[in-house]
Amino acid sequence: MDQLRRMAIFAEVVAAGSLSGAARQLSMTPSAVSQHLRQLEQTLGLALLHRSTRRLSLTEAGERYHAGCAAMVAAARSAEQALARLRDEPEGELRLAAPMGFGGLLAHALAPLRRYPKLRLQLLLDDTVIDLIDARVDIALRVGALADSTLVARKLGSLARQLCASPAYLAERGWPAQPQDLLQHDWLGGKPGSTGAEMLELHNPAGERETLRLEGRVQASQVTALHALCVAGWGISVVVSEDDRRALTDGRLLPVLPGWKLDDLPVYAVTPRRGEQPAKVRHALDLLALFFGRANGAQATHTAQVA
Template sequence: MDDLKRLALFAEVVRAGSLSAAGRHMGISTSAVSQQLRALEQAHGVTLLHRSTRKIALTEAGARLAEHCQALVDAAARARQQLTLARDAPEGELRLSAPVGFARHVAPALAPLLAEHPGLRLSLLVDDAMIDLIDARIDLALRAGRLADSNWAARRLCSFDFVLCAAPAYLARAGVPQAPGDLPAHQWVGGGRDGTPLAVELNGPAGERAPLRIEPRVMGNNQLSLQQLCAAGLGVMMAVRADIDDDLRAGRLVPVLPGWRGPRIPVWAVTPQRDGQPAKVRHALEAIRRYLLTVPGAVD
């Protein structure tokens, strides 16, 4: 490593035309420049230049070496430029993971970024399963809810409101709940498995809390499928406001107990490291966060 530094110093001496000018540019004294050049010559047993503080004269060996040393300095400058690009300009492949229900937000969030930076490529892995992010070489993963302990860095992007909803046909048939205490008597669509009751806590308009235990009629681990089953009239559902916005606007679902809502669910960006993230990750993370805050039911 010392040899590389001395070779770079030799190139600067040749470029600057004197030891003193090279020293001023490198931020070291003229005597330190002279000592480093002498060490380089002694290490290789060759005289590179005849020198004084004001003037240098390259030997034949020094002239041949100077060309290669300058090439070395130029290559180092190009390497630093690549590091700057990686830090400042999003490019290369971005490997992003998202749950199925959340993937609908990826396109509107990242399309402007991809359009602006043609050197950026997106590889999107959509899966509700908790995949191994290291094995899948994921740069950025979107997660919702409580996170399992890991060595990855997590940043909260926003939170989503949970709301109660049902299809108009179901409510016409089963009746409209008037209070949280009416809900256990209704059919439910939810994420429980193997008949396990769901623990649900509703928050009222005046800060009231209503804990409930619900036994879903329809269960599953895919949010989109559950949402479709709820719209088909199979029961009441606790859903993320952002996920059902289209169904609410179209009238396929309507709010139930609109003054009450479930606890907010945090949305996270999970990355391999907290510091020194490449530009592709930083820009994508900010683009997703900005978009999510425009989604109905999202709060900072």
Template sequence: MDPLRRMAVFAAVVEQRSMSAAARALGMSTSAVSQQVRQLERDSGVTLLHRSTRKLTLTAAGERFYDGCAAMVAAARDAQQQLAQVRDAPTGELRVSAPVGFARHVALALSGLLNANPGLTLRLLVDDQLIDLIEQRIDLALRFGRMHDSGWVARKLCEFERMVCAAPAYLRRSGSPASATDLMRHDWLLFAAPGAARSFDFSGPGGEALTLRVEARISSNNQYALQQMCLAGLGLSLMVHADVADDLQSGRLVDVLPQWRVSRLSAWAVTPQRDAQPAKVRHAIDALQLHLSGLPGAHA
């Protein structure tokens, strides 16, 4: 048993006012408690307790030593309470990373959690490039698409429907595709980032399946910018239903081939920690999953 543990045993003896009571409180035998106190006295070369058949009393050195031992035990208990608070209640700074076009969904998803927990703060890092979770001290990153093997922990939140969209002005100028193969002759606005797809799997009426490879007239590493260019009538773009629901409803964008659908886009919550997650991360993931699953075109 190390010296710090012996100090804790000594503090318990003083607080309980007997070896036997301290033994019961610590789940030890009375003889083991007595041995630890004697070893502490031998190691320090100082008598800490006067013992009699009726009671224990502190020596002058024991009184001074007890103050330090009690402070150590109190600090250890406080540290344990802090850990329990982090485990059980969402507190502290929550650092979240999300793509530019999706940041607005994060704000809505976490608003209830933030309002209910005044001790929780949020730092939202918005970037379409993949952020190093360790270097940027990210607690939770939102990632989309196929997850590659890595040291991170990924939890699937939902899947989003995707569709080929265009502005009415573009379709008046270039014509509306009548079939999936017609898509290849149109101007495309594509997401450009490492690993971004150029080939897309379509499923159509009657179980038809088709893979098309398209070339970009305009490309960007920012999905929100592509959405704005699509609204400006510059071409076709593959969009997540949840991102363009308002534009579709208002008629600013059109679902070009509603009978054909591209494979769904998976949304993931990625964390750098494999062991027990702090409460702020657990609650944030639950809030994100609940909110995202309720968006247009989302599937749990």
């Protein structure tokens, strides 16, 4: 065991670049560090360091020996970190940004976090993209293609989408039979802009694909507004929020063109930092991955929408 300790001291001396620097890191005196190095060299029968009044440098033997010593120290630290991760519980404030349609979904996905009394959850629900650094966000959920960024993204799963309308609207305007029929209907868009147009791509089990350019009668940037408009009979929309799912279940919304599907939307967890994450972030990411993995396997039973 003494030999292992001396190997660790040697690695620290090389890392610090001096005996005094290593002594400060190890809470030892420089003379004690020097004594351990002499004992290590005597045991090995080789000089590991060239000593001068200005600096230390490795001998050829020291260079070869240092690689193993540094790897040993790194392995020991990694083992300590693994135990710390196992020991540490989520605490503090977890700030999570997501589209507005994710409110009910997150309540289910993150329910196991309730068991940690020291953890506070702050949900920032907004359909606009939030700056993670400025808003001090730990995790942001984003749907669809990601823009190039320095942020760290982890794919969690995907969400199914469905064309829907209210029974009242369909009774008044009729049911579309083919994708092209959508051009004759009122479209509720989720991307307000100067043109008011939105591209919609559909496919069926036979492999046919249709791409439509739809002019929105109404444009809304928030999913809550789109849901209310669709239920009130304003037109046809792509519904994928938790409220929409409930409306489909109770008949307030009906599926349109059920034989034609939209591509699923990928869901990502985006974090502003790389490397080791605090326990609160690790636990939340694991729960979200588990939830979206199950949802994707079950044809996205729980869904959410972004503009």
